[in-house]
Every structure is written in C-alpha cells, then in structure tokens.
Amino acid sequence: MHLAAADLPHRGGGRISLGHLAASALRREHRRRAIAGGAVLASALLLMATPRLRHSPALHLFADMRNLLGVPNTLNVITAYPLLLAGVPGLVLCLCGSGCFGISLRWEALGWFLFYVGNVAAAFGSAYYHLKPDDDRLIWDRLPMMISASSLLSILVIERVDERAGLSCLLSLLCLILVSSACERVLDDMRLWVVLNSAPCIAIPAMLFLFPPKYTHSRFWFIAIGFYLLARFEGLADRKVYSVNRYFISGHSLEHLCFAMVTLILTVMLSFRNIKIARDS
The missing domain is CATH 1.20.5 (Single alpha-helices involved in coiled-coils or other helix-helix interfaces)
Structure with missing residues (x-):
C-alpha cells in the first residue's frame, strides 16, 4: 500500500x-x-x-549609586561579575564540543558559543559602564547582552524549527544589533534598540509553547526564561525594588544576578540533555 x-x-x-x-x-x-x-x-x-526616542541623562541615574570601598556604584559593578563566573565554564565546555554538551547541530554550536561569549563580555562591559555611567560607555553594557539574547532566540529556532532558518535569524539579528547601535550613537534614536531588547521577552516564551523540543530536559528552558523575565522586570523596577528591600540591593543589581542564573541553568541543561526527536541538520 x-x-x-x-x-x-x-x-x-x-x-x-x-x-x-x-x-x-x-x-x-x-x-x-x-x-x-x-x-x-x-x-x-x-x-x-513610535516617535524617536532620544537619550536622557536620567538613563544613567540608577537607584543604588553608593560608593563602597572607593568603587563607584559598587554593587552595580560587583554584581556584573557573576556573569563571568557562570559564562566562562559554559564557554569552555562549549568549545570542547558535543562530548561535553548536548549539541548536535553545527550552527546550534555557534549560537551557544555566541551566547557564552556575550555573557563573558557583558561582565566586563557592564562593570566598565557602571564605574562611570555615560553615553560613551553605554554600548559596552548593552551590546553583549543583546548578542546573548539574540543568540538564545536563534538557538531555539535552530533546535525547534529549522537549522537554516535559525542561522538566518541569528545573522539578521546580529546585523540589526549593529544597526540599532549606529542609530543610537549617530541619530540619537533608541527605537530599534527597544524593539530588539523586547523581542526575546515575547518570542522565546512563545516558541517554548508553540514548538516541540528536540532534546530532553526542556523544563530547564522554562526555569531559565522565568529568571530572564524576572531580570527584565527588576531592571525596569530598579527604584521600587530598592525601596521594598529597605535599600539593601537595587533592582538593577538583582537584574545582573538573575542573568547569571539564566546562564547557569542553561549550562546545567546542556550538560544533562540528550536528543529526544531526531531532526536532519
């Protein structure tokens, strides 16, 4: 038949x-x-x-700007380094190949590599920016995290939809990140940056629900994205979070720590997962 x-x-x-x-x-x-x-x-x-979004001096005024032990904006600087502690082991294991991580597709490996590189770069870039927050240093804080978020979204497309579509998504997002940085610096327009910064918050959870996983241990994705969304919320509610915990730690510092948790959780996931659904590369 x-x-x-x-x-x-x-x-x-x-x-x-x-x-x-x-x-x-x-x-x-x-x-x-x-x-x-x-x-x-x-x-x-x-x-x-949307009308053009210009830079404002208030952009660099964070809730916690305490100077402890001679370090300006101490907690905002220090809390950036857990990204380094979480990112370096993942980057090393990622470079070791599929023997250490559950990565079966070539371009998927590139996505994870860029994710970890973005996290490691964000640790230094964010600390550098918070030592003296201004427009000139802002790009070193934003660019690495945008690369990490775009890599995560592209990884999901590669894993759950199609490898070529995921690679196209990755290259397109990286190009748009460069364009958004140019618009921000040259045209004083942050609209494209806002869109690119918000897109993963919507697209990643949507893809987790819409497309079946290729690997086991997919529940780690939901835990990681929960921390990712929590980080974004804490960054937006910087002053409110700072006042709620009686001025112990600000929302922006907690945002750094939550981003480090995202990296740690995804590293654990990669260490344990196996192929669940076979898919051609």
Whole structure:
C-alpha cells in the first residue's frame, strides 16, 4: 500500500490516513509561520509609528549609586561579575564540543558559543559602564547582552524549527544589533534598540509553547526564561525594588544576578540533555 494512502488506527475506533496527518501538520506549520511573520510585521509597524526616542541623562541615574570601598556604584559593578563566573565554564565546555554538551547541530554550536561569549563580555562591559555611567560607555553594557539574547532566540529556532532558518535569524539579528547601535550613537534614536531588547521577552516564551523540543530536559528552558523575565522586570523596577528591600540591593543589581542564573541553568541543561526527536541538520 502506498504510504500516503495508509490508514492508522484512531483512539475513537476510526482510522486516520497518513495523508490527513501530513496535511494537519502542514497547517500547523503554516499557522506558526504566520504567527512569526505577524510578529515581525507588528514590530516593524510599531517601530515606524513610535516617535524617536532620544537619550536622557536620567538613563544613567540608577537607584543604588553608593560608593563602597572607593568603587563607584559598587554593587552595580560587583554584581556584573557573576556573569563571568557562570559564562566562562559554559564557554569552555562549549568549545570542547558535543562530548561535553548536548549539541548536535553545527550552527546550534555557534549560537551557544555566541551566547557564552556575550555573557563573558557583558561582565566586563557592564562593570566598565557602571564605574562611570555615560553615553560613551553605554554600548559596552548593552551590546553583549543583546548578542546573548539574540543568540538564545536563534538557538531555539535552530533546535525547534529549522537549522537554516535559525542561522538566518541569528545573522539578521546580529546585523540589526549593529544597526540599532549606529542609530543610537549617530541619530540619537533608541527605537530599534527597544524593539530588539523586547523581542526575546515575547518570542522565546512563545516558541517554548508553540514548538516541540528536540532534546530532553526542556523544563530547564522554562526555569531559565522565568529568571530572564524576572531580570527584565527588576531592571525596569530598579527604584521600587530598592525601596521594598529597605535599600539593601537595587533592582538593577538583582537584574545582573538573575542573568547569571539564566546562564547557569542553561549550562546545567546542556550538560544533562540528550536528543529526544531526531531532526536532519
């Protein structure tokens, strides 16, 4: 019997043809692609409809600007280094290859490499920025974290959708990051940066729910993204968090620590996971 015409038993007692299953899977794939295309279109329309966002001196005024032991903005500087402690082991293991980490696709390995490089660079860049926050140093704080977030989103596309699509996503996002940095520096316009900074907060959780995992231990993704979203919230609620905990530690410092937790959790996931669904590269 031809494969497309074969029938499979159904729980309800009937039979379902393989052709019907393939058509249903194709419709789901089209819906997912339509959702992704709609998200890109909505972001572009939002970008065009929003007035230009200029730099403000208030951007560099953080809740906790205490000078302890002669180090300006001490806690904001110190809390950047857990990113280094979490990122270096992951980067070393990533360079060791699939023998240490559950990575089966070539471009997936590139995504994880850029994720860990971004974290290590963010530790130094963020500390450098917080020693003397100003417009000139801001890019060293933002650029590495944007690379890490974009790499995570691209890794999910590679893992759960298609390797070529994920590579295209990675290269496109890296180019847009450079464009956003140029717009911010030359045109004094932060709109594209805001869109790129917000996109992973929406796209990554959506992909975790919409697409099946290729590997085991996928629950670690949900824990890591929970910390990622918590970090973003704490950064936005910097002063509120600082006042709630009676001026012990600010929301921005906690944001650094939560980002380090994201890296640590994902490193543990990579160490334990195995292939669950075979997929051609």
